Amino acid sequence: LDVKVLGVSSGLALDTIDCAIVHYRQATLDSPLHMKLIQHDEAPVLASVRMPILNLLLKFKASPYSMGQINELAGQMFSTAIKSFLDKHEIPPSTIDITSAQADALPPLGTRGKDGSGSQYPGWGTVIARDTAMTTVIDFRMPHHQQNRQRHALVELTTGTLLRHPVHLRACLNIDHIANLCFVRPASNGAAMASDCGPGTMFIDYAMRYCTSNQLQNDHDGTWGAQGTSNDSVVNHFMQSHDYFNRAPPARMVAEMFGEHEAQALIDECLFRNMSDRDIVATMTRITAANLVRQLKKWIAALNAPAPAQKIELFLCGAGARNPHIVDYLTAHTADIVAMQSWEDIGIRSGAKKAVCAAQLGLEALLDAAVRERGERPTAARPGRVEGSIAKAKRWDEAVEKVVRFG
Template identity: 25%
Template sequence: MSGTSADGADIAFASFSPVRGNIACRFRSFYSVPYPRDLRERVLRISEAREADKEELCRLSMTLGDFFASALEKAFAYLEIRPEEVAAVGCHGQTVGHYPVKRRGFLKETGASLQIGEPSFLAQRTGITVVSDFRPADIAAGGMGAPLVPAFLGILLRGRGCFSSFQNLGGIGNATVVSPQGKVLAAFDTGPGNLLIDGAVRRLSAGRRTMDKNGAWALRGTVQEKFLAGLIRGDRFIALPPPKSTGRERYGRPRLEKIIASARKEGLSREDLLATLTAYTAETVRLAFDRYVLPKWPVKEIFLGGGGGKNPALAAFLAARMPGLKIRATETLGLPPQYIKAAAFAFLAYLALCRQTGNVPVATGGNPAVLGKISPGSRGTFMRVSPPS
């Protein structure tokens, strides 16, 4: 899995099995391989370009496929896992464009989303069947292609004895609300996650840093409330009702450059800008819950996932703005925060091979659909998958 932050490949080894009409999941190991700097820059350039270079897009897809295969081979070697032990690989790929707003297609209006990273490299190099390209099936079924993690979160948060929520804080923030019985009640993007924070750090450090590690800059700064209020007023996305989805197209480099220019005009220090951008993410989450979640469901806890789940400043800002809710770490669920999505797409691969639907209509707005495309491996190991009863 590589998310909107485009920082590398996160790999989760998980197993799924049917148990009394439900699906049990177990997590074995986790591994990450960062993108080399030049590869990350290529991904960011193509993701933020208004017009894509066709040859570069084609070659980058092959390069990423080769990188994903290499990353998995490194994981096998480091974790001492044999490819023969793995039934299938779920590969989300790298998103380079996500346009959920529907426009006229051939016969009907449709959204669009593109993930690259040729899965054939994984299938050829490992011999394992690969399931990839999950989002188009939901779009073809009338959805936005996102968010797709909620089906997995319903399994993960089932049986907690209260209404729970999961707030992903990857490049983009998204919320999922789950009933005590594991039913997904709502899921939608809330606004920026780490995207603006990471982008500002790269810009202000001239590329020497890629993130605000441990929220250090933000914790040394002071939130500039007037500047924050202007960011909220200028963000039309957060006022939209669910279901809704967004991406780098809204919160990428053009938006960041305007924010940095305004911050310099207002005389904000580096630390104050990072504190304010971190508070911006926290405030979009608070507004989403106040408007679209808490009036309907008595949510008691929020689990934080994604890279932002490891940011103490962001967790502290959320706790201060949402004092009625318990902020929890995903480690208590058996998963480090940065591997939630990797585990989720392993789960979606399992569902696809079992011919089970993987999208949640209340989340994407689409009809139920089996997600993903299959690249057969030479081992034929997908035959070992046991479908839910």
């Protein structure tokens, strides 16, 4: 097997698009699969591009015709990022077998509006394939999981593939718009387990937009927060009244409603206390970090009661993993149970994890599609089986032929 996949990914906020080219090689069916990260980059998405999409997503359930607009705009957004990435790094599109795109904010292709419409529109993957002339896979799903478990199941599959160790228990804390925690048991114990655990950068991003009148969208490097002082009373009050361990809201609810309501309530409390803009951002950052520590400790206690035999190896990713205050707070308050690890130690550049996971899903979907092209029936019961919606373009036949020849 010798396949190159361009993985592209964007989170719930649609504020950045990550791109990564991954080269997969496997000598025989019985030999290990080798992957090499060829190139990675991140592109910010302008508010003028993403806000129309987010606004249409809010209206989608009531509006029967917005899905077509969403797909066109989202496809153009990804296409622009892909072409810019390839041009910047002087990579010919002809060297890529397939593009694999993932967007947490976009609904599955089969999602319908209240009147039952919506699914008849061409998917955003079709727009990417049209604009880039590259076969594109989107809308990943695992047939043996229910719809409400799909997002976590895909995280468990990809993170488990990257992090599984023969003897060590590992975990990945993805600090994106919302935070997601995935525990990967040693190879002998098999399964991984993923769960949302409250706000990631969501509160900080909202505070930055509020405090700068939308001039700045985030504080990923922690500069604003470092210039302020967090208010312990606000932090303690929030932590006493909010615990996401047993009642983390669904991701879409977080993105559309919960985050803004809670963030605005926090800002109102800070303004009542006459806090400065930078103090507000510092307080939001401390709340985020404190909640992540609480969630991490509770999940570790639940999985390893009464105590783990060794420290859990923790890998951080997402925009929040670049914020020094969050990382330092996590390190200081979990040092007795967690050993911080670097993605570079396992051959993945910092920040590339989500795009690499998108590439992995694209490979799995290609393998599944090749079985169908060969006239065989996929084994639905296979736990790791992944399906995807494929918009065929150049090199599709060649990519399938590579898989078929491999066996």
